[in-house]
Amino acid sequence: MSVQALYVDVDRGPYAELLGPENCWGVERDAKTYAGPHPGVYHPPCGPWGRLKALCTKQDPTCGPQAVEQLLEFGGVLEHPAHSSLWKHCELPRPFPSLPFAPGRVWGLEVDQCRWGHKCRKRTWLLFAGVAPAALPPVPPWQEPTHCIDDGAARRAGRPSEWLKMPSNETHVTPPAFAEWLVECARAAR
Secondary structure, three states, X not given: OOOEEEOOOOOOOOHHHHHOHHHEEOOOOOHHHOOOOOOEEEOOOOHHHOOOHHHOOOOOOOHHHHHHHHHHHHOEEXXXXXXXXXXXXXXXXXXEOOOOXXXXXXXXXXXXXXXXXXXXXXXXXXXXXOOOHHHOOOOOOOOOOOEEXXXXXXXXXXXXXXXXXXXXXXXOOOOHHHHHHHHHHHHOOO
């Protein structure tokens, strides 16, 4: 089954290589215009919905709700940072902390991208539509982080961070193994 990757960084992310550029929707190819029919992996901009949303001035806040609408219509999986206010805004079910459970057609799961090789601890909420939990590929075992996204707490305390600081231009890029896993989840959408 064909899968689309929407709201992705086509140039730096792994999706163009995984799915082909014709199945990727980024800035140049406005993902908000996607009208189906295939399921997708949705990565709407997180800035307008994250903890630092007051500082976000360059990302379109309408992408998040639009991605939720597309997900509900075409199926697949949407990825966003843990505790994203997009969930409350769209009245989405709070993610389960782990499997197994008995979800409905739309359900959420919290994962950490370290399991798929992200250098930082990156708790992530996933929203599934039309995907049964039994259809998910196995979740890989835990991997210890080697970097941090922000070392501000250590700096303010006057102590060195226990991890290296990840370059800010790398923090949003999806690890290839996680992208592959998300694509497999979207392929299971009915």
